Amino acid sequence: MKDIDLQNYTGPLIGILAGKGKNQSVIGNGPFFRELQREIIKNGGISVVFTPDDINEETIAGVTYSPEYNKWTAVTCPIPHIVFNRVPTRKLESGDSFKDAFQFFKSRNIPFFNPRFLDKFSLFEMLSHDPILQSFLPETIKVTDKESLFHFLEKYKTIYLKPAEGAKGRGIYKLSLKNNHSVVLISLKDEFTYKDGITFWKEWEQTLLKTTTYIAQKSIEPALYQGKRFDFRILAHFSEEGYQVTGAGIRQSRDQELTTHTLNGGCIIPYEDIQTEEHDRFFAMIADRAGKTLSKETGFFGEFSIDAGLSDDGKYIIYEINSKPMRFDERNIEEKRIQTLTRLFLHMTNNE
Known part of the structure; x- marks a missing residue:
């Protein structure tokens, strides 16, 4: 494992906090990390991708990308000047390792960039x-019971049901109350009609209350x-x-x-x-x-x-x-994003 000597760099050491997969490999948005590294190096700094389990008292173990050789190398380095939270899943972020890492950097007054996912x-x-x-x-409630959900549905007639911790449009439904008291549920691929709210609730209570937390949101035309x-x-x-x-x-x-x-x-x-x-x-x-x-x-x-x-x-x-925004498909926006993030890292570490 290679050691990083900060004397070789005029700019800051940027820590990018990622996740660890089942085979102990680092997981995260590799293409995004590579583009960030190129821009950070251009500005005199260097970035290291690491996981919450890679932190020691005075050093971290991680990987760094070399644009020159187009490869990742395992490294040990000092504690970063700033940490950018890109842990890829809510499950990893809710674990003790992440919480310990957050407290570790907080206790050392190291800037921690984007603290967590939002529900x-x-x-x-x-x-x-x-x-x-x-x-x-849009008016929004947490789905906690049948009565409050149907009061909300009767008020607005058409609502959206969304997983509170969902992403990328997964698990979203449109729910409508018709004049004959029937209930229509529309998903990305299917449409279901129920003769009344009781019938609907019998089938969907488990999903809406037990499987994951859902919100109900007024439908906007x-x-x-x-x-x-x-x-x-x-x-x-x-x-x-x-x-x-x-x-x-x-x-x-x-x-x-x-x-x-x-x-x-x-x-x-x-x-x-x-x-x-x-x-x-x-x-x-x-x-x-x-x-x-x-x-x-x-x-x-x-x-x-x-x-x-x-x-x-x-x-x-x-x-x-x-x-934790995904990559923008618009190339000009993504390039500006990389440049803006790098400037922000430099600003927050007084390396402008």
Whole structure:
């Protein structure tokens, strides 16, 4: 195992916290880590990818990527100047190893970048503390029993059911109450009709209450572009002037109307196709307010992405915030993201 000598670098040592797989290998977003390393090295620093189990009292063991040789090398190095949390799953993040790692860096006053995943209901509650952001949130409840769910359904007639800790559009349903008291449930691939709420609940109680935590959310009739619903994907980063928009893209549904995620058949549209000054102002405002709210409530967030939309009557909606954004398919946005993150690492370690 190779030792890293920081005297060979003028910039900081960036620790990227990842996960460990069943075969003890490091798991995470390899292409993203490689691009970050290239930019960090260009600015005089170096990054090391490691897991919570790789931390010792004065050193960490991890892997570092060499752009010159296009390979990963096992290394030991001093404790990083800053840690970027990219642990890939909620399960790994909820384990004792991660909690111990978090406390380890906190006790040493080492900046810890993006403290944790966000669940949808906690996010709704946090954003509701800001009266401006609250005005853009669809009414949301946690599914805890049949009575409160059906009171919510009777109020709005059509609602969405979403796993509180879900991602990428998985496990989302649309639930509608018809005039004849029948209940219709629509998933990504199927549609089910139940003669009444009791029949529906008998079949779905286990899923909605026991398998995982679900939220219910008022359905918003979306604005359409070329006959299909679309959402905004907004990438934001911290800066000295507050939180700023790094880039924005559009995701549009194709074969179904439940989600615009590309993994579920959604397509990418250039933001420039529908860009307006009003959209730009909205993005800038919610990015700054959401970033400040999240950091106040949970710890410092250096980057996040926002899923937002527009209703058919022209009102803006905030659907979700992602604390660990996936790679943006728009190459120009992803390149700017890498550059912005690197500048932020340098700024937070006083290496600008």
